[in-house]
Amino acid sequence: MSGAPTPTRAPVKLSLLTMTTMVVGSMVGAGVFTLPQRFAAETGVEGALIAWAVAGVGTLTLALMFQALSNRKPELDAGIYAYAKAGFGEYLGFFSAFGYWATTCVGNVSFWVLIMSTLGGLFPALGEGDTILAVVLSSAGLWGYYALVRRGIKEAAIINRIVTIAKLVPILVFILLAVFALDPEVFAGNLGGPVGVPVFEQVRSTMLIMVFVFLGVEGASVYSRHAKRRRDVGRATVLGFLAVFAIFASVSIVSYGILPSEEIAALRQPSMAGVLEAAVGPWGSVFVSIGLIVSILGAYLAWTLIAAEVLFVAASDGDMPRFLARQSDRDVPITALLATSVLAQAMLVVVLFSNDAVNFVVDLTSSLSLIPFLFAAGYLLKIAATRDGYARDPTRGRELALGAIATGYVVFLLFAAGLTYVLVSSIIYAPATILFVMTRREQGRRLFSPGELVILAVSIAAAVVGVVGLATGWLTI
Secondary structure, eight states, rough: OOOOOOOOOOOOOOOOOHHHHHHHHHHSSSSHHHHHOOOOOOOOOHHHHHHHHHHHHHHHHHHHHHHHHHOOTTOEEEEEEEEHHHHHOHHHHHHHHHHHHHHHHHHHHHHHHHHHHHHHHOGGTTTTTSSSHHHHHHHHHHHHHHHHHHHHHHHHHHHHHHHHHHHHHHHHHHHHHHHOOOOOOHHHHSSSTTTTTHEEEEHTTHHHHHHHTTTTTHHHHTTTBSSSHHHHHHHHHHHHHHHHHHHHHHHHHHHTSSSSHHHTTTTSSSSSHHHHHHHHHHHHHHHHHHHHHHHHHHHHHHHHHHHHHHHHHHHTTSSOGGGOOOOTTSOHHHHHHHHHHHHHHHHHHHHHSSHHHHHHHHHHHHHHHHHHHHHHHHHHHHHHHTTTTTTTTTTTHHHHHHHHHHHHHHHHHHHHHHHHHHHHHEEEEEEEHHHHEEEEEEEESSOOOOOHHHHHHHHHHHHHHHHHHHHTTSSSO
16 A cells, blocks of 8 residues: 555535534533532532633633634634644644544543443443443444444434434433422532632632533534535534533532532432432433433544544644545545544553543543643634734734633643643653654654754653653552
């Protein structure tokens, strides 16, 4: 084989409704079903409301940021990667592409772990998704999805649209039942958070799960080359976010009216099942568990599409090795899809050695995503500050403020993530430079510029500190 991309037909075009359901489908997955326990363990109603306000404004800012970039730079496909490259150079663009791809792969593993944890309530051999049997069954599902997506992007997107609608039903039913079963006295007793913990710390401790549940808000931007109309990319992003925000906030807040916080915090994941069981009886747990499995299977499909698309476009642009740019005659980035499945499979094996599989993969997914988001936000700030493409456009001031707020929000999220997950993320980022070196060698170019060598040194140093920290017990995961 020559390694050159296979000629293909024109990309499949997607409507506004399909792209919006892809955003919703990629966001509504595992995270929403874990919200009651994750919130109750960290804060009360008051802190939760503040956290949702902060995350809501921050994530809406990110959604508007992607909308602005989509309109301002319509020539850039696979937005979250392309923006980093255009704004800060090829090496950081490469890191953004790889980091976002790794985010999706680790996130996909969390889906399988939570499915197995859910079934573990009925079949103890599955444990909390971290037993050998659970990993074997998860692996079978993973490769089954590989076969499905390999059939074609259009077919997979249509299936995602159907599943997205179906999986919202049990979540909305949960909210309605919880509202009717809500006990005002229990709700009032959960107003405050843990005694002695400042509200700021309560809010900060919820931010990683917020990042995880809102991952996917950029889904339409990533898949922009398939949009029938370019303006649909931004519209789908904002519409998808607003719908999901209302659902997520409702799930966490109404749960405080069913059980005391300490009891919710002690629930097995998916905690939404335990909350509904307390409200309506055992059938509530079964109902939520079925809804979770449907929800996750739909989200997994959307994230598999996104992951393969990011690798494919990066390779097509010459920022990843050429073999990742191969396509099938069905418009499927076949090698990128295979690489995505292989990395997810490797992470499933790592799950066997973790102490808290669900929370580990959720928090690692969130941390990995922050670097690509930071570069995208920084790019809008940069082009608005330098008037790149604005001339006398009156929207420049608004987008300059939007870029500044979005950048500040992501910096806050990095602080909220804490040093542990930033360093653990570096352990994944640093070795990826091997792919960058392969790409430069294919092109017969100098491997690193002086500035890129500095970035390389920083990434390696952070990875070494992370490895030493884990080995000595200074860092724990």
